[in-house]
Amino acid sequence: DVKVTQSSRYLVKRTGEKVFLECVQDMDHENMFWYRQDPGLGLRLIYFSYDVKMKEKGDIPEGYSVSREKKERFSLILESASTNQTSMYLCASHQGGAAKNIQYFGAGTRLSVL
Amino acid sequence: AQTVTQSQPEMSVQEAETVTLSCTYDTSESNYYLFWYKQPPSRQMILVIRQEAYKQQNATENRFSVNFQKAAKSFSLKISDSQLGDTAMYFCAFMTSNSGYALNFGKGTSLLVTP
Numbered sequence: 681d682v683k684v685t686q687s688s689r690y691l692v693k694r695t696g697e698k699v700f701l702e703c704v705q706d707m708d709h710e711n712m713f714w715y716r717q718d719p720g721l722g723l724r725l726i727y728f729s730y731d732v733k734m735k736e737k738g739d740i741p742e743g744y745s746v747s748r749e750k751k752e753r754f755s756l757i758l759e760s761a762s763t764n765q766t767s768m769y770l771c772a773s774h775q776g777g778a779a780k781n782i783q784y785f786g787a788g789t790r791l792s793v794l
Numbered sequence: 795a796q797t798v799t800q801s802q803p804e805m806s807v808q809e810a811e812t813v814t815l816s817c818t819y820d821t822s823e824s825n826y827y828l829f830w831y832k833q834p835p836s837r838q839m840i841l842v843i844r845q846e847a848y849k850q851q852n853a854t855e856n857r858f859s860v861n862f863q864k865a866a867k868s869f870s871l872k873i874s875d876s877q878l879g880d881t882a883m884y885f886c887a888f889m890t891s892n893s894g895y896a897l898n899f900g901k902g903t904s905l906l907v908t909p
Contacts, residue, residue, distance in 0.1 A: 727896075
């Protein structure tokens with residue numbers, strides 16, 4: 681089974697702090713994604729990466745950056761956390777190819793910025 | 795722009811009954827994939843069912859099936875013999891290779907299965 685692991689289930693941070701959300705996948709997938717989930721808004725794409733050191737902006741990249749130094753690890757960085765970044769963050773890994781094209785998700789990190 | 799619309803924010807169904815969740819999408823792409831994901835209170839997103847746009851046959855997975863109407867850009871999910879464990883948020887999602895295989899989600903439908 682594919683496993684996508686997010687380092688924290690719950691996180692509480694102060695306004696202005698630098699925050700790192702870590703995500704690791706164990707299936708050698710090329711593509712990894714960070715989504716933000718808010719009630720009534722569904723999931724929105726923040727950033728994705730299709731290879732080591734490669735990244736692409738999603739729909740809502742403002743206030744976020746990402747890092748992918750190793751294939752299995754994709755980090756989301758909040759350079760200076762703000763209260764409007766209080767949300768649920770979901771990481772996903774993509775198994776490509778014509779036969780599958782499935783994304784697998786981590787359990788999510790619920791971030792509160794006070 | 796590609797959009798996914800789920801018009802039913804909340805639904806309720808009795809155990810053992812059948813329920814259908816609606817989803818429409820808009821795209822100019824010809825090759826794409828459609829998905830239904832389930833998110834129970836545990837928050838883990840679980841793939842329920844997937845459909846390739848080039849396949850005319852509707853996908854089925856046990857009690858779950860879809861009604862894929864490509865011309866109408868409609869992709870509804872039917873849950874038969876509903877069980878209490880089906881209580882969850884259900885998200886319809888859309889994917890193309892041109893978008894880097896990122897998923898474009900609807901806003902979700904909260905399904906409650908009652909005894």
